[in-house]
Amino acid sequence: MPTAVRSLLAAVLATVASVAIGVVATGPDDPDPAPPAPADLALADLDTSVLAAHRTGFCPAITAAQVAGALGGEPAGSASYDNGDEVPIAAEVTDVAHEFGCSWTAADGAVARGWVFAPPVSAERAARLARAATQAPGCRPLPEASAYGVSSVAVVCADEGLRTVSHRGLFGDAWLSCSLSAPTAVPRDELVDRADRWCAAVALASASDPA
Structure with a gap:
């Protein structure tokens, strides 16, 4: 490290x-x-402006306790992909990934994700990416969110019975993103808090030495 x-x-x-x-x-x-324990750390406990994420796979550094804390229970499934892998983006449609990422899914439909762009990202592009995140359909900014790197943005989105909280930002030259989705029956404040701690876990994992 x-x-x-x-x-x-x-x-x-x-x-x-x-x-x-x-x-x-x-x-x-x-x-x-x-x-x-690391699973209990929130973004407010970290100075993410000085963390530098690695533009490589970081998922093995995320612990089972961190995943269970995000999902509110044990995962029912998981998936991961590397730069250059073919990944599904819609029914019977795949695309070549230009990022490293992973996800865990719970039985109730909750999904915890983390991903980082493989190519380096400039400060100018980071600002554009942050603006674009707030303009996505069904999404609204989360102004009370803690910083997530530089040019960071946090949004809450709703779609088909799910609510998703995501954080994105620039860590060094790496554009790092994380999200937590849960059924709308989960209180918004609870989801925001769980997403905050999940994204802290993703930030720490991505800043650790690659395996």
């Missing part, structure tokens, strides 16, 4: 631990409260 990323992750965990110690009264013989 690059030194800058190691330092950032260490600082995150140290900060979270110090906040917990200040809130929970401890005696001289009490152990320090443990820092949160």
Whole structure:
């Protein structure tokens, strides 16, 4: 793992631990409260503006606990693809992917996804991609969302009984995206919170050393 990323992750965990110690009264013989597990980290716990994602496969670095936390239970299926793979985009239609990505699906139809463009992305193109995300049919910006890299954007979209929260942004020269979909029966605030933590997991996984 690059030194800058190691330092950032260490600082995150140290900060979270110090906040917990200040809130929970401890005696001289009490152990320090443990820092949160990676599955519990939110985007607000990270300075995503200094994270640099790798433009390669990162899915093995995502843990089962992070997936279950996003979906609200164990996944019923999963899929992944690499740059150059043929992937389905519609019924009986495939296309060649120019990204690395993965997804997990729950029995209730919830889907957690993460993907990163294989080619490098400039700051100018990142700004265009962010604007385009807010203009997609059925989507609205999520202004209260934490930053997700640089030129970041978060949107909430609704379609066919599902609500999807997605975050996208520039991490170094990598355009990284994540999304969490769930039936509209799941409260919006709950979905936003779960998506926030899922996207934090995707950001950390993509910034870790490739396998």
